[in-house]
Every structure is written in structure tokens, then in C-alpha cells.
Amino acid sequence: MNSPRSSSRATLCAVLAVLLAGTGALYYGSSGFRAISTEGARRIAVVERPVPVPLARLAGADGHATLLADELARDGRIALVTFIYARCQSVCRVLGTELQQMQEQIQARGAAGKVRLVTISFDPRDDARALGQYGRMMKSDPGVWRLYGIPDAGERQALLDAFGVIVVPAPLGEFEHNAAFHLVDRSGRLVRILDYTEPDAALAAALARAAEGA
Amino acid sequence: MRLHEHRARLARWSGPALLAVLLATRAPLEATMWRHMLVQLPLLVVCGILLRPWLRLPRGALRWDAQGLATLAAAAFATTYWMIPRALEQALDEPLANAMKFASLLLLGALLPGALRRAHIVVQLFFVANICAMMALAGMLYRELPQRLCNAYLQDDQDLTGSWLVGLALVLGVAWCIANARHFADPPEPPGPPDRSGG
Numbered sequence: 001m002n003s004p005r006s007s008s009r010a011t012l013c014a015v016l017a018v019l020l021a022g023t024g025a026l027y028y029g030s031s032g033f034r035a036i037s038t039e040g041a042r043r044i045a046v047v048e049r050p051v052p053v054p055l056a057r058l059a060g061a062d063g064h065a066t067l068l069a070d071e072l073a074r075d076g077r078i079a080l081v082t083f084i085y086a087r088c089q090s091v092c093r094v095l096g097t098e099l100q101q102m103q104e105q106i107q108a109r110g111a112a113g114k115v116r117l118v119t120i121s122f123d124p125r126d127d128a129r130a131l132g133q134y135g136r137m138m139k140s141d142p143g144v145w146r147l148y149g150i151p152d153a154g155e156r157q158a159l160l161d162a163f164g165v166i167v168v169p170a171p172l173g174e175f176e177h178n179a180a181f182h183l184v185d186r187s188g189r190l191v192r193i194l195d196y197t198e199p200d201a202a203l204a205a206a207l208a209r210a211a212e213g214a
Numbered sequence: 215m216r217l218h219e220h221r222a223r224l225a226r227w228s229g230p231a232l233l234a235v236l237l238a239t240r241a242p243l244e245a246t247m248w249r250h251m252l253v254q255l256p257l258l259v260v261c262g263i264l265l266r267p268w269l270r271l272p273r274g275a276l277r278w279d280a281q282g283l284a285t286l287a288a289a290a291f292a293t294t295y296w297m298i299p300r301a302l303e304q305a306l307d308e309p310l311a312n313a314m315k316f317a318s319l320l321l322l323g324a325l326l327p328g329a330l331r332r333a334h335i336v337v338q339l340f341f342v343a344n345i346c347a348m349m350a351l352a353g354m355l356y357r358e359l360p361q362r363l364c365n366a367y368l369q370d371d372q373d374l375t376g377s378w379l380v381g382l383a384l385v386l387g388v389a390w391c392i393a394n395a396r397h398f399a400d401p402p403e404p405p406g407p408p409d410r411s412g413g
Contacts (some may be wrong), residue, residue, distance in 0.1 A: 010277045014284035022291030029301040037363040038303045166365035178365045 042164040043193040050189040054162045055156040058148040059122070059128060068159070072188040076098075077116045078210045080202055081182040081190075083165050085123035086134040091179045091196065095170050096138050103145045106201060114210035115203070117145040118184075122160060122167050122177070124153065130150040165192055185209060229264035233320075236261060244306055247367035248375040252382060255296055255319060262323020269324050276366050282329025285322070286341040289329075293345050297352045298377070299363035299372075306366055335397050340349030342390045346383040 027033060035041040056068045072079055082099065084092040099117055106112055117140075121131060131147045140147060150156040160167065167177045181202035183192040191209070194202040236243075236257055243254040243401055263318075279285055296315065304311040307396050330338060356376030 007277045007280045011280040011283050014278040018287045018291065022295070024287065025291065025295050026298070029295055029298045029304070029405050031300075036298050036300055037361070038300045038365045039362070041300050042365075118370050164365075168366060168368060170368055176362070176368050178362070 003050070015024065026070070038166075039180075042178075043180075044191050046164075046190055048187075050191045051162055053184065053188045054155075054158045056150050056159045057152060058152050060131075060146060060148050065151075068150075069188045072118075072184055075116065076186055077114055078186065078206045079116055079118045079184040080206050081118045081120060081163075081184050082196075083120050083122050083160070083163075083167075083177060083179070083182075084134075085121055085175055086126045086130045087123065087173070089174065095179050095196050096134075098196065099145060100138050100140075102199050102203055103139075103141060106144050107141070109207075111207060111210075112144050115206045119145065119147045120159070120167070121147070121149045122156060123175070124149075124151075124156070164193075183209060223290075225264075226267045229261060229266070229268065232261045236316075247302070247364060247371045248378055250300060250305075251297070251336055252378045254314075256382075258316060258319035259316035259323040259326070262320040263327055264323075265320065266324055266327070271328075276332075277327075279325075279329060279332070280332035281337050282331075283337065285325040285329035286333060286337065288364055289322055289326060289339055290348075292305075292318050294348055297349065299356075303366055304363045319376065335394060338390070338394070342387065346387045349386070350380050353377065353381075353383065357410055 011106040015063050030036055030046050031041045033042055053069050053072060056066050057065050058071060059065050080102070082095055084095060088096075099119065103117060106115055106117075126134075126149050128149070131149055135142075135145075135147045138145075150159060163182055165178060170176045181194045181196065181199070182190055183194065183202070183206055185191050192205060194205060236254065240254075243249045296319070301311070305315045306312075333341075351379065353376045356363065356372050359372075359377075364374060367375075
């Protein structure tokens with residue numbers, strides 16, 4: 001009933017439609033052909049739409065509780081926020097050493113008034129004592145680098161969700177998590193995410209941001 | 215006769231049964247990357263194939279899919295899309311993305327057998343080779359990259375998924391060759407005048 005010509009034209013239209021729809025889907029799925037990993041997409045999204053820090057009460061290694069947003073706003077410095085768990089034997093060990101070196105760098109450059117390090121544990125087992133111990137082990141100088149836990153499970157999860165940090169339980173009581181430096185500006189917005197393998201770039205970005213607002 | 219009826223009923227209900235199993239086992243299948251990508255996704259395509267007795271193509275629809283070209287192009291896009299780690303992870307977090315995953319792969323499965331039947335062997339070879347090559351490359355990429363591609367899945371899981379993707383690409387390619395082995399046989403000698411060119 002249908003002539004071969006009408007069939008081939010219809011098929012051409014259908015294939016074109018598939019190409020358009022498929023390309024559109026791939027564009028959407030890869031954040032505009034820029035990222036294939038969730039982490040890559042998260043980093044792009046944060047630059048385009050900064051994320052305000054949600055309500056979360058911190059318990060510091062020094063024992064007193066404050067709101068994260070208040071803490072960041074009152075301080076007036078650019079914060080490089082990292083997430084860890086104190087028992088970590090893998091990535092956060094590397095991150096811890098890097099933070100230690102960054103602390104030295106900040107002190108050496110006399111930038112302690114502009115940039116600071118904030119480390120938040122996502123492990124509910126990390127109480128003030130565990131965090132204090134971790135801080136001493138890392139020789140953290142409270143003027144530059146502070147460690148916090150978030151005792152309330154709901155608030156902790158809300159912060160992780162807002163920042164896009166996903167924690168997966170791994171064998172041997174460990175966790176795997178997307179470790180990174182989270183650059184938070186003075187108004188308490190997450191504005192950039194840099195890979196944990198690039199501490200120098202993270203520090204440079206934080207200093208640049210601090211100079212911008214000064 | 216009875217056995218035949220029994221078989222027909224079994225064939226008819228196998229699709230809905232598999233779909234029910236896939237819906238019920240979503241959580242365990244999506245808990246690891248390799249089960250998600252290499253068990254659930256292929257089974258969704260198989261489920262689509264089994265659901266065909268329940269679906270009827272609208273009249274004249276085949277006009278739009280000569281040589282199965284539209285379906286096979288869609289197959290290439292669908293396999294590519296669901297091998298994007300971020301797309302896979304979105305299906306975990308967003309119900310709409312998960313619904314799209316189910317719908318796209320079930321539909322693909324439902325259309326695929328007819329499309330393959332209509333497609334010339336060269337057309338089939340083009341798409342099968344393309345999809346297998348893409349799968350193997352994605353698999354190698356998963357294994358080679360030092361960083362995690364999905365935040366929700368462990369690095370070891372990603373390596374395993376990579377290896378299995380390469381394996382699946384090989385299996386699919388070999389299976390296609392076996393299924394089409396008859397096309398590779400030498401065509402029978404056409405009866406003609408004897409060769410007189412000498413030599």
C-alpha cells in the first residue's frame with residue numbers, strides 16, 4: 001500500500017527525530033557535554049548557582065555549639081570547607097596532610113586574616129574528644145583551621161545534601177566519599193568546588209576570592 | 215495441544231512477571247553499579263522483548279522504521295545515555311529519571327526484535343559494531359580512571375563494572391556473529407559457463 005518512497009521519507013524523519021531527541025538527552029545527561037561524572041556535574045552546577053549553607057548546628061572540637069551560617073558570617077574570612085571522618089585511613093589521610101600543608105602556607109603567607117580552613121566530620125561517632133584528638137594529631141592551629149561535628153543527624157544530612165557530598169559505607173568500617181575543597185564565601189554560599197588533589201589551586205582560588213571582596 | 219497452550223500462556227505472562235520482579239528488586243539491583251548497569255538495564259530490554267504480546271504497533275507505524283533504522287539509532291543513543299555514569303546516578307536520586315530509564319529500555323526491547331528482522335545484515339553490523347565498540351570503550355574508561363564516576367558507588371564497583379562492560383561487548387558481538395553465521399557462508403556457485411581463462 002505504501003510506496004517505498006513514502007516509507008523512506010517517513011523513516012528519514014523518524015531517524016532525524018531520534019537523532020535530535022538522543023542528542024538532547026546526551027546534552028542534558030552530560031551537563032551540556034561538559035561532565036560525565038556526578039562529581040563533575042556538581043562542580044559545574046555550584047559555579048553556576050552558588051548554594052547557600054543550610055541550617056546546621058556545629059559542635060566544635062572545643063566543645064561549644066554554633067550555627068554554621070553564623071560561624072561563617074561572623075568570621076568574615078573565605079572558608080575552605082572539607083568533609084572527613086576521623087578514623088579514615090585512605091582519602092582523608094591524604095586530605096589531612098594537605099590541610100596541614102595548607103595551614104603552613106596560610107601562616108607563611110600571612111593570609112590567616114583572609115582565608116581559613118573548616119573541616120566537618122560526617123561520622124556521628126566523631127565527638128568533641130575524637131575531633132580534638134584528630135586536630136592535635138594534625139597540629140591544627142585553631143586560628144587557621146577548625147574542626148567541627150554536626151550532632152543532629154538531620155542537619156548533618158541536609159548539609160551533605162546541599163553541598164552534594166555523598167558518603168557510602170565501604171568495607172572495614174570505612175567510608176568512600178567525594179572529597180574536595182568547598183570554597184564558601186563571606187555570605188556563607190558554596191561558590192566553588194576544587195578537587196582534593198589540587199590544594200594549591202584551592203588555596204589560590206580562596207585567596208583570589210578574598211582579594212576580590214577586600 | 216495442551217502443552218502448546220501452556221507454553222503460549224507462559225510466554226504471554228513471562229513479560230509482566232519479569233517486570234514485576236524488576237520493580238520489586240529495584241533496591242538491591244540499584245545498590246551496586248555493576249548490578250544496576252549490567253543486570254537491571256539488560257533485563258529491562260529483555261523484559262521489553264517479552265512484553266511484546268501485550269503491545270500492538272499502531273497501523274502504518276512500520277513506515278517510519280524501514281530497515282529498523284529509527285529503532286537501531288534509538289538503541290545506540292539509549293545504550294550510550296545509560297552508560298553515562300551521571301545519568302545512571304540520576305536514576306538513583308530522581309524518580310522521574312528512573313521512570314525514564316524503565317520506559318526507554320522497555321520500549322527499546324519491545325521494538326528491537328522487529329527492527330532487527332527488518333534490517334539488512336550490513337545495517338545490523340553497523341549498529342551492533344557501534345554499540346559494542348562504545349560499550350567496550352566505556353568499560354575501559356571506567357577501569358582506567360583513577361577517580362570515581364558515580365558518587366554513590368564504590369571505586370572497586372566501578373572497576374568491576376568496567377570489566378564486565380568490556381565482557382558484555384565481546385559477548386554481544388560474538389552472539390550476533392553466531393546468530394548471523396549463515397550470512398557469512400560462501401554463496402553457492404552460480405551455474406555459468408566453465409571458466410576458460412586458463413591458469
